[in-house]
Amino acid sequence: MGESGRMTALPLPPVRVGILGSSWWADSMYLPALASHANGRAVAIAGRDAATLAERWNVPHTFGRYEDLLESGLVDAVIIATRNDLHCPLALAALDRGLHVLCEKPLGLTYAEAARMADRAASAGTICMTPFTYRYMPVNRYLKRLVDEGFLGRPFHLNFRYFTGFGQAGGYNWRFDEGISGSGALGDIASHFLYLAWWFFGDITAVNAELGRLVERAPRNAAGEPYVQADDNAMVILQFANGAQ
Known part of the structure; x- marks a missing residue:
């Protein structure tokens, strides 16, 4: 007491x-x-x-x-x-x-x-x-508040780009082995921005995506077996219920 x-x-x-x-x-x-x-x-x-x-x-x-x-x-x-x-x-x-x-x-x-x-x-x-850590960055929390309070007006467009040198080497890496990783750049990096886009703008009504493999990688894994190579490049366009893209 x-x-x-x-x-x-x-x-x-x-x-x-x-x-x-x-x-x-x-x-x-x-x-x-x-x-x-x-x-x-x-x-x-x-x-x-x-x-x-x-x-x-x-x-x-x-x-x-x-x-x-x-x-x-x-x-x-x-x-x-x-x-x-x-x-x-x-x-x-x-x-x-x-x-x-x-x-x-x-x-x-x-x-x-x-x-x-x-x-x-x-x-x-x-x-x-899942720890989508970008949500907790001060700049993103501030931007979310500006969107929610209407300070920025009606949102029309949001653009995320992420360039990294990770994965440029051509040797085997399980992160680019689709059977183990499930997805490459799309799941590893773009997932952060897909989550942020939903958090900022709300429900997603349509998705268009183009995935690619730009780096020539080792054709076999560490055991000498062939594998399906995951994407190392991803371009995604989202449409939202509020009309934004």
Whole structure:
């Protein structure tokens, strides 16, 4: 009780987070963020380089298998930072255990996989989401407010362009292996801007897209097998219910 007789809310304990995947992305993004967050703590990592990252970021528990972390009872939520084809099965396994899930994009390789994940989370009463981080950038939040308040008038057009040197090398990279990644530039980079466009302008009524492969890549994967190469160039035109493009 407070001095005035009113109930005083007690602080909640930090969310115990497990990291599935010991990639450079977990090392450079999620582990530093959790290390500086008052309400979250990385307590376990599963992956090939789990021990190295655990020592670097003072994480107490490591696992060689993702399933062992999920079954450990040590975590309240997991971050899935694995290669794309593992997103759906790992998310479903986590949701079945009552864990909240923050899953790197894409949620699944197909719409059907993503829908299964959303349905499973709804049934379990847990959260399953993708971290579209561009939404939380101050400049984008300010622009969203200007649009919502009508300061910019009726929106007609929005143009996003993203050029990167990533993927210019011609060797095999699983991110451009459609069977593993599900999509190349469209899912990896354009997904951020597709989400922002929907957030700014609302419902999308039509989509036109042209995907291409501009870089000549190794025709076989690390096992010497042929594979379907994903897009490394994507051009998308959206039409919105408010008339904008």
